[in-house]
Amino acid sequence: MRIFTLLSVALGLIAAPLAAQVALPRVQLPQVGPVLGEALDDLDETRAALRRTADRLARERLRAIDRLVRRNPDAIELDAEGAPARRGELLVMDVSTEALGPAFGAGFTLLSREEIEGLDMSVARLGVPAGLDLGEAQLLLAQLLPMAKVSADNLHFQSGNANGAALAISAQSSASTAAPVGMIDGAPGSSVKVTEARGFAKGAPFPSNHGSAVASLLASAGASNIKVADVYGTDKAGGNALAIAKGLGWLVSSGSKVVTISLVGPNNAVLERAIGAARRKGVVVVAAVGNDGPAAPPAYPASYDGVVAVTAVDGKRRALIEAGRALHLDYSAPGADIHGRNAKGKRIALRGTSFATPLVAARIARAMGHGRSWRSALDEEAIDLGRKGPDDTYGRGLVCGTCKGR
Incomplete structure (x- = not known):
């Protein structure tokens, strides 16, 4: 805020007409040069800090992959x-x-x-x-x-932290007219009610904190008839492309009209074809851009053609600094300073683009359930953030801006 205030003052002084300056009482005007210099120095420091954060996230991503392979040499x-x-x-x-x-x-x-x-x-x-x-x-x-x-x-990885401190709280219910929603993730716990969960990995369906949080957010935002394809279970190599494709096929064949995927991975021919086939059957696929930072490779499935790519903001409507990127960006939604349920049904704090994605998916399902064009409905709701119009930070705007989870 200080940077923009200084810039506004300085630029205003520079742009003031000469006649107006002459008409003013004789006062000592501030020196513009030092003010601008200080503001620009602050901007340079901010940019440098952002670059350092992006580099750190990129290094952490590579280290995490290395640890995963080293710890599971028999499976990965x-x-x-x-x-x-x-x-x-x-x-x-x-x-x-x-x-x-x-x-x-x-x-x-x-x-x-x-x-x-x-x-x-x-x-x-x-x-x-x-x-x-x-x-x-x-x-x-x-x-x-x-x-x-x-x-x-x-392999594809869940893009959010659902391991926050838990607090017991009574469950809330939400009922609305909405198109059936499918979810590809881990399975929710028994306290998070869904229509059906089916496993596509060893040991699945198996309750997970991440899957429970995503399912609870779907319900809190008005989704109904939620079916879950658990692609993780207890499998060391869970979240693989074939499991996701098979889970997506089941959701499509069982009537899901919107499918939310809070997972990220590399470009994969099998998954790309599966998502293309689902879209040709009229299914809307919504996916997170991930949390590996802006220096990470483009996230998939968010980057596939026609997938609704979602990023996240915090409670002050600031873009999450760790948000990844996709080859296109559609919407942003709350992904921090919100709450969901873990596998034991406790209320937990959430952070990550994983948790913005089901909020957007629920809004799409609600619009479809009312017979509306989901794109028009979301564009009407979306709050334009950042520079005017669609941009690479917030997409077409903030959806579900008042959503806090449950």
């Missing part, structure tokens, strides 16, 4: 792009089992053929030959099958 390894994925497995599309001959000749094995419910997709899971790491095998398989889409089974 890096793909050809350096992104974590399920160990020893590759996913292949656009090729028949018969056409996999060159891969079999090189030592790859067919683990399974996955027909993804609701999305008209078929994916072959191939085992990697002994002696090859995942990245090497991925590059070799792409050469052996040039007409196929080859990808690792990349």
Whole structure:
């Protein structure tokens, strides 16, 4: 605030007409040069601080990936792009089992053929030959099958902190007319009521704090008929692309019209195709931009075409400094100074773009339930923040600005 005040005073003095200055009483005017210099120095310090924060978040992201791989060498390894994925497995599309001959000749094995419910997709899971790491095998398989889409089974991570201090509080209820909502995450605890939860990972559905918080925020913002695809369970390599695609297919086939995904990961061919198939069936997919900071790579699935990408603000409507980025940005919503429920049903403080995303999804579902264009409804509600019009920090504006969770 001090910076902008100083700039306003200084620029106002510079721009004042000469005649107006002459007509004023003879007073000692402040020296403009030092005032502007001090303000610009402050701006430079602010920019430098933001750059340091972005660099720190980027380093923390890489360290977190390294720790994950080191702690789970039996389940996770890096793909050809350096992104974590399920160990020893590759996913292949656009090729028949018969056409996999060159891969079999090189030592790859067919683990399974996955027909993804609701999305008209078929994916072959191939085992990697002994002696090859995942990245090497991925590059070799792409050469052996040039007409196929080859990808690792990349992992995706929850984009928010749902481990805040808990406080017992009575549950609230919210009822409204809204289109059915699907959620891809961990499963909620029993105290957070949803219509159905189904598992797509080892040990799933298994209650998680993150999934419970997201589900409680959906309900608090007016969503109803909430179905949850648990893609984590107790699986060390949970949150993988194939599990997300299968969970999305189930949600689409079971009638969800809006699907919220508070997970982030790298660009993945299988997940991209799954989301494209869901969108062609009229489903709106909403996703978080993540919390790895502005220097991180673009977040997926938020960056896929047509996905509603969501960032977060705090209680003072300031963009979260740790918010990541996507190739496009649609809306912002509260992602700090709000509360949700953990797996035990306790009220906890939340922070992250994970928790802004279900608020936007609930608003979309409510608009669809009332037969409205969801885009028009959200644009009408959105509060323009930052520079006038859509921007890369707040998108088209703040949605659900008064939402505080439950």
